[in-house]
Amino acid sequence: MTAAVAGAPVAGGGAVSVPRAYRFELVKLVAQWRVRLLVLACWLAPALFVAAVSRQTSLPVDTLFGRWMNATGWAGPLVMLGFAGTYALPLLTSVVAGDVFASEDRLGTWRHLLVAVRSTRRIFVAKALASLTVILVLVAGMAVSAVAGGVVAVGDRPLVGLDGHLLGPADAAGRVLLAWVCVLAPTLALAAVGLLGSVVGGRSPMGLLLPAVVALAMALAQTLPLPVALRLALPTWTFVAWNGLFATPAQLGPLGIGIGVSLGWALVATTLAYWLFVRRDFTNSAHDGAGRRAVTVGALPLAALLAVTAGTIAVATPATGSGIGPDKVQQSVATAFAHLYRLQTGQLNRPDVPEAQLAATAACTKGDGLVAAEGPGNDWRCVVSWHLPGVEATGSAVYQLDVTSDGRYVADGDGPKEVNGYFQVRTPAGDQPNPLWQFDGNVELLSSTPKG
Known part of the structure; x- marks a missing residue:
């Protein structure tokens, strides 16, 4: 039954190709009611929120660009981006990537999947790509919806940047789009952490919790007076650094470092998840995660990556202390x-x-x-x-x-x-x-x- 769904049985017992396994995993993800609900919410809720708030006389002035929401349609997507980086995107990565492997443990379907695909490597790649696809659809929906809500409700008007410069509509649109593209990097980092937690946790909800917990811990760390090098070494820094796009000239140094750090975390966490997954003993029906190896194989390499990145930034950049003088x-x-x-x-x-x-x-x-x-x-x-x-x-x-x-x-x-x-x-x-x-x-x- 499972082999028939994943694709026709392969003659000679060959493995199912990655594209066919990817399509199967994508269908499995989209078939979940919670994923469908997330897609619907991401493509509709931001437009309704931005349009409703932009019409109010009392604006969220404590939020970046909130004071300009009734003056230009390009402020609303940036307010939504600030909210998404703090709350929405970590939760999305938790729901999608954090459960993609653990769900098979809970349902006891690994044996059927292995019989159908016949390759742990292809299974991992297919699940990772399916998760990435769904996450990209969700992020794109939030961006398109927020832009549509702001432009329709208020209009395509100039936006005041963070240094008081007046950005024309075309310039503002380009920077808003670029800001949303930039936050894909930390989103991928959190998704990779979710994949790692899902592989390590087995039946436990570790994968579901890990991206959100990591994002919350790093958001709290950003509020502390950390040294600049350590602040920029956190993969969630890009959720803040996109602000520099709205200065003239744009502050690209911190943003570029943040994107590089986020992609580094995505690569390392995904590699660790892959290494653990392909070495798993699927003949053991009592398997319940990596156990003690979670610390040595999962947490310690990421902690070492944080330390090495912070040291490299401290040596390569001129700023010291808080960076605020x-x-x-x-x-x-x-x-x-x-x-x-x-x-x-x-x-x-x-x-x-x-x-x-x-x-x-x-x-x-x-x-x-x-x-x-x-x-x-x-x-x-x-x-x-x-x-x-x-x-x-x-x-x-x-x-x-x-x-x-x-x-x-x-x-x-x-x-x-x-x-x-x-x-x-x-x-x-x-x-x-x-x-x-x-x-x-x-x-x-x-x-x-x-x-x-």
Whole structure:
């Protein structure tokens, strides 16, 4: 019966080809009600969520790009991407890849599958490829759905980047698409961890739990003041590093390292899973996972990979410590303020002043100057100064900054009220959000010197 489903019996007892085994495994996955439900949810829920939130007056301003959701349709997919990297993608990899081998143990179907396919190597490749296919369909569904919901609900409008630059619709669309493509790397890493857990765990739910637990542990680690090298050595760093695509010029260094680390984890974890699987004794019906070998063959190589990667990054990159210092914060705040000041000037129909003439600078302290101006914290304070042509007096504005460990910050205006005191400005076209009231920014952790 099983041989007939997997493919016609092979004359001469030959093994079933990988494409035929792959199609069989793909059908088995798609036939599961939970996978079908996930496909439906990923292709519909993001569009409904983005469209509904974009129509609200109260926006998720504590989420990156959330404050721009009712201004451009390209903000919604980025809000969804932030949510997906933290919660959705680890859960998807757990459900799909984390159970693909363990399900055969629970159902006791390994003997039938081996009789049909006649090759443990082909079985592993087919199951891994089927899992990858389903995961790609789910991620693509989330991206397409979120973009459709945002563009239909709000429109194809320019997007304000993390340094205040206004990105045109075409530029914003390209960067949004690239950001979603980039997070495929850490998703593959978690999927490979799921495959490893599924092979090692046997009948236990280890594979289902492992990707989610690993992602949660690394997300918690990202909130700690870790050294830059260790932070970038975590395979989930790319779930944060895509933010650098929305600065001008794009911060590609940390993103490239994150993608490389994620792909390295995917390769190592998949290789370990393959090595364990092809050496398994399928004649033992009482087999229940790798047992003690789970630590020596599974966990220790990944821990060693983390240590080697962190050491390599520490040697190869110039940044030390947290990577967050006064020069970087001041340069980032001044640059973002200058671009957003021009945006506000356009709203008010005032004469445009280029950034070079504004000559915006920022002076930042931490903890009222009682502690070293270094590292994350919500006690950063910056005074921004700028000059207008023909005006002798120097303009100034105060911002309170909450800088997180990954370099992202929220600048909250603290006066004067004419510049950043209100969340809306009165324009000839009616009240509009004040871009200088609050804004998001990003400090490049690997940059050794501020950008000019």
